[in-house]
Amino acid sequence: MDWITQGLLALGSVLLAEVVRDSYHVLAHVWGPLTRIHAIHHKVYNTNLEVLSTELYRKAHWYGDVPEATVLVMFSLAFVFLTQAPGAWLGVAYSTSFWLSGLARANDLLKNTDLNHKSGPLTTPPSPWLVNRTYHWRHHFDDGNAYYSGVFSLVDRVMGTSISLKGKTIAITGASGALGQALMQELLKRKAKVIALTSSDWIAPEGILVKRWSIGEEQALAELFKGVDILVCNHGLNPHAACEWKDIEAAYAVNTFSVLKLMELFLDTVTTSRAYATKEIWINTSEAEVSPAFSPLYELSKRSLGELVTLKRIHAPCVIRKIILGPFKSKLNPLGVMSPAWVAKMVVNLARRDIRNIVVTINTLTYILFPLKECAAYWYYRLLTKPQASRVGDAALTPNSSPAQQERGEEPS
Numbered sequence: 001m002d003w004i005t006q007g008l009l010a011l012g013s014v015l016l017a018e019v020v021r022d023s024y025h026v027l028a029h030v031w032g033p034l035t036r037i038h039a040i041h042h043k044v045y046n047t048n049l050e051v052l053s054t055e056l057y058r059k060a061h062w063y064g065d066v067p068e069a070t071v072l073v074m075f076s077l078a079f080v081f082l083t084q085a086p087g088a089w090l091g092v093a094y095s096t097s098f099w100l101s102g103l104a105r106a107n108d109l110l111k112n113t114d115l116n117h118k119s120g121p122l123t124t125p126p127s128p129w130l131v132n133r134t135y136h137w138r139h140h141f142d143d144g145n146a147y148y149s150g151v152f153s154l155v156d157r158v159m160g161t162s163i164s165l166k167g168k169t170i171a172i173t174g175a176s177g178a179l180g181q182a183l184m185q186e187l188l189k190r191k192a193k194v195i196a197l198t199s200s201d202w203i204a205p206e207g208i209l210v211k212r213w214s215i216g217e218e219q220a221l222a223e224l225f226k227g228v229d230i231l232v233c234n235h236g237l238n239p240h241a242a243c244e245w246k247d248i249e250a251a252y253a254v255n256t257f258s259v260l261k262l263m264e265l266f267l268d269t270v271t272t273s274r275a276y277a278t279k280e281i282w283i284n285t286s287e288a289e290v291s292p293a294f295s296p297l298y299e300l301s302k303r304s305l306g307e308l309v310t311l312k313r314i315h316a317p318c319v320i321r322k323i324i325l326g327p328f329k330s331k332l333n334p335l336g337v338m339s340p341a342w343v344a345k346m347v348v349n350l351a352r353r354d355i356r357n358i359v360v361t362i363n364t365l366t367y368i369l370f371p372l373k374e375c376a377a378y379w380y381y382r383l384l385t386k387p388q389a390s391r392v393g394d395a396a397l398t399p400n401s402s403p404a405q406q407e408r409g410e411e412p413s
């Protein structure tokens, strides 16, 4: 076998070990005998990931981590046996290192060296491909039946457990519109609590809380946003052929600046460990970012929004997803071909797989042009911008914000 094949088998052996580890973890949440043992691990930490009991910590490693690593070693050896490739021994070495570190921790050595359980407040959002502390924190304190992955987020992405919507408070603008209503139904199916933000006198169906707002009065939502986990900015206006000054003003006010203002207000509420881990913003920009929508002012205002979201989310304290949609039927686009219900279903399914740029369209060009444009813009803005020193009240870094306050999502006293 050549070096490239050996290298690929070596990487494959590591990936296999991680898939086995995550599958074992899933099993530990569904199969009684393992569940009882794994429950010990979940009792070890407080929300600051500090060890509550050394006794439980050691027990969790003896009965949880060491057997888990033994299974990894066995699968890695089976892979070597099947492939007969020297490169596959990397997986054995990788798995054995976890077996040894599990043994060491069970004997009170290597304390606070496990990257996913290092103690201290969270200060970054969950990372997309490699599991970081914030990502794993959610498995302990947001929803134990999601966020199973330990190193690569692959298994969660396949299972749709990258985000749990259960019990999340989700506020959505443009609620009375075609997509707004469909999205709310889809989120309710996932057991989220939905708040409809509407600028009209629309009456919401049962089970949905309504809050009225209007363009220019975004500040009035600041207090509400403190208790919101996910903000979906979905309102939008299509000026079609209009191009007078008043139309330009209206298109940018609704499609661009009100969204950016809501985003800023929401980002100011990301001040606790829980907020870093669970708060998100989803912004419905449109495929007009890269493809024609046959409405110049709509395209211009949505493109400006898209670019500014790309710029702002580089250093944002929480996850910001873009929703890039093709034509679906609504008041805004009566000629749309997709159904809002299907689009909403796809959006939620892709968000649950942690897709940060959710593209749903019938236009194949968008699938090619959008990633190219987004990648180029991201690197250009990244190279030419600096992270803000601190946002309004970075409580996770503020000494007088206690872990208990952070757990409850409270402001520092």
Ligand SMILES: NC(=O)c1ccc[n+]([C@@H]2O[C@H](COP(=O)([O-])OP(=O)(O)OC[C@H]3O[C@@H](n4cnc5c(N)ncnc54)[C@H](OP(=O)(O)O)[C@@H]3O)[C@@H](O)[C@H]2O)c1
Binding pocket: 173, 174, 175, 176, 177, 178, 179, 180, 197, 198, 199, 200, 202, 214, 215, 234, 235, 236, 237, 254, 284, 285, 286, 287, 324, 325, 326, 327, 328, 329, 330, 331, 332, 333, 336
């Ligand atoms: N339809 C498409 O083909 C398509 C394609 C790509 C992207 N999109 C985007 O998808 C989102 C939803 O649109 P939709 O197709 O579902 O259209 P829609 O049925 O017309 O809904 C749009 C909603 O936006 C809100 N809105 C409109 N003008 C507003 C204003 N001046 N101030 C505050 N809110 C206002 C209204 O909701 P409230 O009355 O509840 O506030 C309205 O119902 C929009 O952002 C749109 O740009 C649509």
